[in-house]
Amino acid sequence: MNTITPCAACKLLRRRCAHECPFSPYFSPLEPQKFSAVHKVFGASNVSKMLMEVPEPQRADAANSLVYEANIRLRDPIYGCMGAISALQQQVQALEEELQALRAEILKQKYRQNSESIMPPTPHSGISSTGVVSVAVPPPIPTPSPPPHAPSTSSSSMYTPPSCSTDYSSITNENAPYYG
Ligand SMILES: [Zn+2]
DSSP states (O other), X not given: OTTTSOOHHHHHHTOOOOTTOSSTXXXXXXXXXXXXXXXXXXXHHHHHHHHHTSOGGGHHHHHHHHHHHHHHHHHOTTTTHHHHHHHHHHHHHHHHHHHHHHHHHHHHHHHHHHHHHXXXXXXXXXXXXXXXXXXXXXXXXXXXXXXXHHHHHHHHHHHHHHHHHHHHHHHHHHHHHHHO
């Protein structure tokens, strides 16, 4: 079967892809860049040795991790996978420090809230409780306006009729003698 279409390894190495080719199950000819990466970094014979040392059910995972490591080594020839690992470790450290700072902030806020909620029930809190009461009282003040109006209107209505009658009577009384 594989003699017709050799695996990516055999195609690159220009050799006949035998039935027991160690690469053919893991390096498809459709993805030739995978084998070229591991070949450049580890060498074909080392790759086949590493695959053979692993139990067969896990060889696909081993081949994939070798491809991953080889690609990163090709991209970062100095640090390779170590570069990615240390960058992630720095990220973890920075996030842990941030988390610690946030936890400390949360503890501070909780402590503040607890101290505020504990304050009122204690006997020392007379000032704060009276302050709260005085703040709650002010709203229902605007009642005193009606009383002044009521007395004034009632008094005016009460007093005007007599004054008018006396004025008329006085005028008529004054006029009468003047005419007479
Ligand atoms: Zn092959």
